[in-house]
Amino acid sequence: MTAVDIGTLDDFVDGEARQVRVEGRVLVVIRIGDDIYVLDDRCSHEDFSLAEGEVNVATREIECERHGSMFRLSDGEPTSFPATRPVAHYDVRQSAGRVEVMVP
Numbered sequence: 001m002t003a004v005d006i007g008t009l010d011d012f013v014d015g016e017a018r019q020v021r022v023e024g025r026v027l028v029v030i031r032i033g034d035d036i037y038v039l040d041d042r043c044s045h046e047d048f049s050l051a052e053g054e055v056n057v058a059t060r061e062i063e064c065e066r067h068g069s070m071f072r073l074s075d076g077e078p079t080s081f082p083a084t085r086p087v088a089h090y091d092v093r094q095s096a097g098r099v100e101v102m103v104p
């Protein structure tokens, strides 16, 4: 497991998703308040970027803009159809004001 620095908390806009490339992976980073969530930036239904979708701050989910599946930010599990498989979820840690993604 490698901790990869992706910037500071303030590099990410509260309530929005942004694509980040880390160690050859394409990830989507979502900030809600002081929390950061990281998932693979690829819907599990078809090959589509989740970073294009809306973040639901209240339920802590992100919507795939293509067909509307919702994914839970905490573990990447789909909470609505048509997606039935989870997207990969990455652990995040914050230390000394920096945000690090744990990459296997």
Ligand code: FES
Pocket (backbone or CB within 6 Å): 043, 044, 045, 046, 047, 048, 064, 065, 066, 067, 068, 069, 081, 082, 083
């Ligand atoms: S591509 Fe994401 S729900 Fe279909």
